[in-house]
Amino acid sequence: MPQTIPIEHGLMLAGILFCLGLIGVLTRRNIVFVLMSLEVMLNASGLAFIVAASRWGHADGQIMFLMILTLAAAEVAVGLGLIIQMYRRFHTTDINVLSQMKG
Amino acid sequence: MLELIWLLPTFPLLGFLSLVLTAGKLPQRVVAIIGAGSIGLVFLVAALIASQFLDSGAEQFVFTAWSWMSVGEFTPGFTFYLDGLSLVMMLIITGVGFLIHLYSTGFMLDDPSYSRFFAYMNLFVASMLMLVLADNLVLLYLGWEGVGLCSYLLIGFWYQKPANGYAARKAFVVTRVGDTSMAIGLFLLFSQLGTLNIQDMLHAADAQWAIGSNYAVLASLLLLGGAVGKSAQLPLQTWLPDAMAGPTPISALIHAATMVTAGVYLIARNQVLFELAPDIQLLVAWIGLATLLMAGFTAMTQHDIKRILAYSTISQIGYMFLGLGVGAWSAAIFHLMTHAFFKALLFLGAGTVILSLHHEHDIFKMGGKRKQLPVAFYSFVIGSLALAAFPFSSGYFSKDEILLAALALEGPGIWLWAGGVLGAFFTGLYSFRLVFVVFFGESRGHHDAQEVAGFSMATPLFILMFFSIFGGWITIPVESVFSHGEAHVEHHVSALLHGIMIVVPLLGIGVSYLFYVSKTFSVEKLMASSLAQGLHKFWFSGWGMDRLYDTLFVKPFLWLARINRNDLVDWLYALIVELTRAAHGLVVRSQTGSLHWYALSVAGGLLLLVFLGVLL
Numbered sequence: 024m025p026q027t028i029p030i031e032h033g034l035m036l037a038g039i040l041f042c043l044g045l046i047g048v049l050t051r052r053n054i055v056f057v058l059m060s061l062e063v064m065l066n067a068s069g070l071a072f073i074v075a076a077s078r079w080g081h082a083d084g085q086i087m088f089l090m091i092l093t094l095a096a097a098e099v100a101v102g103l104g105l106i107i108q109m110y111r112r113f114h115t116t117d118i119n120v121l122s123q124m125k126g
Numbered sequence: 127m128l129e130l131i132w133l134l135p136t137f138p139l140l141g142f143l144s145l146v147l148t149a150g151k152l153p154q155r156v157v158a159i160i161g162a163g164s165i166g167l168v169f170l171v172a173a174l175i176a177s178q179f180l181d182s183g184a185e186q187f188v189f190t191a192w193s194w195m196s197v198g199e200f201t202p203g204f205t206f207y208l209d210g211l212s213l214v215m216m217l218i219i220t221g222v223g224f225l226i227h228l229y230s231t232g233f234m235l236d237d238p239s240y241s242r243f244f245a246y247m248n249l250f251v252a253s254m255l256m257l258v259l260a261d262n263l264v265l266l267y268l269g270w271e272g273v274g275l276c277s278y279l280l281i282g283f284w285y286q287k288p289a290n291g292y293a294a295r296k297a298f299v300v301t302r303v304g305d306t307s308m309a310i311g312l313f314l315l316f317s318q319l320g321t322l323n324i325q326d327m328l329h330a331a332d333a334q335w336a337i338g339s340n341y342a343v344l345a346s347l348l349l350l351g352g353a354v355g356k357s358a359q360l361p362l363q364t365w366l367p368d369a370m371a372g373p374t375p376i377s378a379l380i381h382a383a384t385m386v387t388a389g390v391y392l393i394a395r396n397q398v399l400f401e402l403a404p405d406i407q408l409l410v411a412w413i414g415l416a417t418l419l420m421a422g423f424t425a426m427t428q429h430d431i432k433r434i435l436a437y438s439t440i441s442q443i444g445y446m447f448l449g450l451g452v453g454a455w456s457a458a459i460f461h462l463m464t465h466a467f468f469k470a471l472l473f474l475g476a477g478t479v480i481l482s483l484h485h486e487h488d489i490f491k492m493g494g495k496r497k498q499l500p501v502a503f504y505s506f507v508i509g510s511l512a513l514a515a516f517p518f519s520s521g522y523f524s525k526d527e528i529l530l531a532a533l534a535l536e537g538p539g540i541w542l543w544a545g546g547v548l549g550a551f552f553t554g555l556y557s558f559r560l561v562f563v564v565f566f567g568e569s570r571g572h573h574d575a576q577e578v579a580g581f582s583m584a585t586p587l588f589i590l591m592f593f594s595i596f597g598g599w600i601t602i603p604v605e606s607v608f609s610h611g612e613a614h615v616e617h618h619v620s621a622l623l624h625g626i627m628i629v630v631p632l633l634g635i636g637v638s639y640l641f642y643v644s645k646t647f648s649v650e651k652l653m654a655s656s657l658a659q660g661l662h663k664f665w666f667s668g669w670g671m672d673r674l675y676d677t678l679f680v681k682p683f684l685w686l687a688r689i690n691r692n693d694l695v696d697w698l699y700a701l702i703v704e705l706t707r708a709a710h711g712l713v714v715r716s717q718t719g720s721l722h723w724y725a726l727s728v729a730g731g732l733l734l735l736v737f738l739g740v741l742l
């Protein structure tokens with residue numbers, strides 16, 4: 024039986040990555056970085072799936088990760104499209120400019 | 127042939143619809159043809175049906191046009207019921223109604239709302255026919271409210287003047303008091319007897335209720351309330367004098383000949399019910415007597431030509447109630463018919479006077495008009511003779527029968543008779559006061575007025591004159607309707623009593639002659655004393671009934687409305703609105719438009735949920 028990384032370590036790493044991503048989303052003003060932080064959060068959750076799958080020896084978690092990967096790819100495609108539109112219209116990538124829909 | 131009875135309300139209704147849907151765009155001549163023609167057609171149909179019905183010798187005829195609604199056992203239909211009573215009413219409404227429509231085609235010629243007038247008139251005739259032909263009380267109530275609506279619309283016909291609108295509202299509200307009582311009566315009858323079909327209901331009442339039982343008393347009292355409101359009897363008579371604000375043909379058709387007699391019809395129709403409650407039946411007689419005397423006194427003091435006629439109408443309907451109360455059912459209906467003739471004649475004559483004198487209503491500004499207004503003069507003389515029950519005029523026969531029946535009643539009969547005879551004295555007095563003041567003596571104004579009476583206006587007057595004189599010889603086929611319970615009048619009253627009944631109205635005419643033509647007595651001298659002036663003022667105001675109701679009902683209501691101007695109950699709902707609005711303002715602040723804020727609240731919310739999940 025080869026030496027495996029304990030599940031606690033894997034989950035801890037996923038949690039740290041998730042929190043880093045979240046902090047990025049909450050604090051970054053440049054929308055490109057917000058999108059990147061979002062990707063980090065997605066991959067953190069993906070990592071949690073992988074770790075859990077290897078712990079119980081199930082393929083389900085890996086399949087789930089593949090789905091998250093596809094989802095992230097689609098999300099990035101749409102998100103980048105929106106960012107380009109936003110830049111064309113407002114000549115900025117500062118997310119705080121887009122705050123007309125309030126009240 | 128008899129099946130054509132459904133055409134009777136249909137023709138005027140079609141006339142109403144075609145006039146309303148064209149919205150006054152039709153030329154006057156076409157409106158006149160539709161308006162008066164539809165009623166003429168209905169009269170022809172009614173006459174055909176009447177002759178057929180009388181030939182057939184049947185006692186009644188029932189025709190169901192279609193069923194109205196069906197709720198469990200309760201299935202009132204548009205079912206028409208024809209018997210002697212509704213036959214007489216039907217012929218009066220269509221016959222007199224047609225004459226008045228014909229007269230109106232001339233009378234209303236200068237009015238810009240010609241088409242609207244005939245639309246309302248046709249709707250009225252349709253509703254009135256529905257009322258008298260109804261076989262169940264629900265359909266009767268539909269017609270009852272329909273004529274009330276038309277009465278309201280036509281009193282306020284010249285709505286540009288606020289006083290007319292007020293008179294219309296007053297008539298509507300006061301009759302509504304009676305109508306509400308009648309509606310409650312219908313509920314009571316239905317809950318106790320399970321049917322509102324008039325004949326079934328009367329049979330059931332006869333079978334289930336003993337004479338004088340509580341339910342019979344209550345039901346007939348509630349129906350009497352409706353009748354009193356519609357027929358302008360005490361204590362709900364105050365609306366009729368003000369209803370004279372409408373055009374004069376309306377006063378003739380609705381407020382003299384037909385609608386106001388609907389109460390008499392209602393009581394006669396529910397004869398069995400009233401006989402089950404003898405106390406209430408006697409109450410009908412006393413109400414009639416009190417009303418006829420009160421209205422007689424008041425009519426003597428009025429100087430508006432139409433108000434005099436209005437009070438005389440109230441007084442004559444009082445006679446009909448007196449007749450109903452003493453069990454002279456057919457005599458009351460007979461008086462209803464003759465009254466329709468001579469009162470329509472008087473009102474149409476008054477219309478001619480008013481139109482010829484440029485809308486003058488005050489009789490003391492007329493005087494000496496018999497040469498200037500010959501047709502109106504003859505109308506008034508003949509109409510007033512019939513009204514005062516001059517021997518062998520139509521009014522004589524009918525009033526005679528009612529008074530004889532009152533005399534035949536044991537107990538209070540003699541008092542009812544004496545009151546009725548006293549009323550007849552005043553009838554002679556006030557009716558001929560009107561004739562003498564308007565048509566005799568010196569001219570006091572409008573010296574060169576020309577009589578306006580074209581063919582369409584004069585013809586109905588001549589026809590009505592004929593019927594006012596000879597209408598007393600008509601026999602109405604109501605014996606089979608009232609066969610059970612009719613007071614059989616002994617025609618063996620002493621010659622003295624009969625003589626009194628003939629002489630007393632003549633005495634009234636004579637007194638009026640002495641005052642207003644020969645000037646043997648002077649009105650001024652009579653009015654000199656303060657007592658006479660006080661009495662005059664009291665009578666002139668209609669025995670102060672208007673002021674009484676004003677202080678009892680109108681003023682408290684207005685006071686209540688004033689203190690509740692800001693609607694106390696509404697505060698509760700206003701509070702709910704304010705709370706919602708405040709909460710809305712609070713939530714709106716969270717919508718900042720900043721993505722960071724939204725992301726933070728999502729994350730915070732999630733965190734909160736996780737914590738709660740862990741803790742609980």
